[in-house]
Amino acid sequence: MNPTIQPLRGMNDVLPADMPWWHFLESTAHGLLDAYGYQEIRLPLLEQTTLFKRAIGEYTDIVEKEMFSFDDRDGDSLTLRPEATASLVRAAISNGLLHNQRHRLWTAGPMFRGERPQKGRYRQFHQIDVEAFGFVGPDIDAELISLSARLWQRLGLSKVRLELNSLGTPESRLVYRERLVEYFTRHHALLDEDSRRRLQGNPLRILDSKNPELAEMIAAAPALEASLGDACRAHFDGLQQALTDAGIAYTVNPRLVRGLDYYSRTVFEWVTDALGSQNAVCSGGRYDGLIPLLGGEPTPAIGWALGEERIVLLMQELGISPPGVQPDVFVVIVGERASRAGLAMAEKLRDAHPGLKVHAGLGGGGFKAQFKRADKSGATVAVIIGDDEADRGVAQVKHLRMETAQTTCAFAEVPLQVAALLGATDGR
């Protein structure tokens, strides 16, 4: 045997056993987005490296050390997208979607970041990403958050809570940033190593520190809220009012700052305590300034992204079982002559009832083995064909979940009998 090949670090196979949760999440989200009037857009996985440098910020960790970048044959630097927003904005600009227009868009797929893997944090991970362009007011902020809240509700997800903050405008943030740097510089002796590093690059992130020794000093730091302008203040108030109207609970977390540079005003995060340290399952915010940065007409914009792996993990953690995918019918096939008749019967059932889930008991085995498989498959009804039946042109039809007699039917009668038994179960 040849040596086996290990998968790449942080790159996972999503196995059949987990797919029901993925489908549940994706189909629920898809349905909800449709219902809210959001349109799907599909984007390339590769973009010019410049896009992310400009959008996310040249000096963020993501761009500095986590991107999968490489040169193509022409020497151009390409990057596997580390997030969707930049690509989506680029696509909107490339296709002229931003000329005095409004758009509600969503996309889903894999993202790539070269981080050290951990549970709920992978190098290839999947996001569902929702963005709205051209809406100024806090109403769209509230709609987007309501949409996410409704998604949790539909998925049966508890143990998530909403945290909210406003970062103000880039200008006011700059002023605040200076005050913060001034404050932390004054307390430089108290800062840990990480925070000293952050003081250079992204001082706002110090507010987010998990180090309990810094808690007291951080709590006394100037509050971002105080440097909010009137317009931002009103926007934030409007959002909170709308959320209260919608009955969505939230807490304002003044220390909630985002890792990406492009956010302004509203930022929010759905967090959980159930997944260890990777506690953010969905986060987003407003980024009114990003589009001109990428060469588009100034357009207000807001969006969020959820991590599919984290949601799936959380659903499993909470014991949420997705809708089953059990077959309706299992065709028990035993014997040489039964083999042909069995296959034909499975097809006949599919012809007669297009939506019917039919598993054919291929692969041989005796009656005992076939019935074990039928039982394990979760099928409701078994259609049984042995050599005996094949010779006589009949099949046995048996309900596997109810104590009723097994009946013998001519081949032609089988679809009807099957439908009758399924009807007895769930009113189909």
Next chain:
RNA sequence: GUGGACGUAGCUCAGCUGGUAGAGCCCCGGAUUGUGAUUCCGGCCGUCGCGGGUUCGAGUCCCGUCGUCCACCCCA
């Protein structure tokens, strides 16, 4: 990127101070030769992540490497 734990059958794991691998589950077959549970019997499955070193001898010790997990960092 930093610190730590770990990597033995498809899965969960055992294997003490080094002497050439075990259990349970799963799967397959059988228990009056055509029917799903339980029980019982039998069977299949591993180059002990990979590479090197020490040793008469390594799953067991050492080094390297790849991967997983946890915390930090970062973030979905």
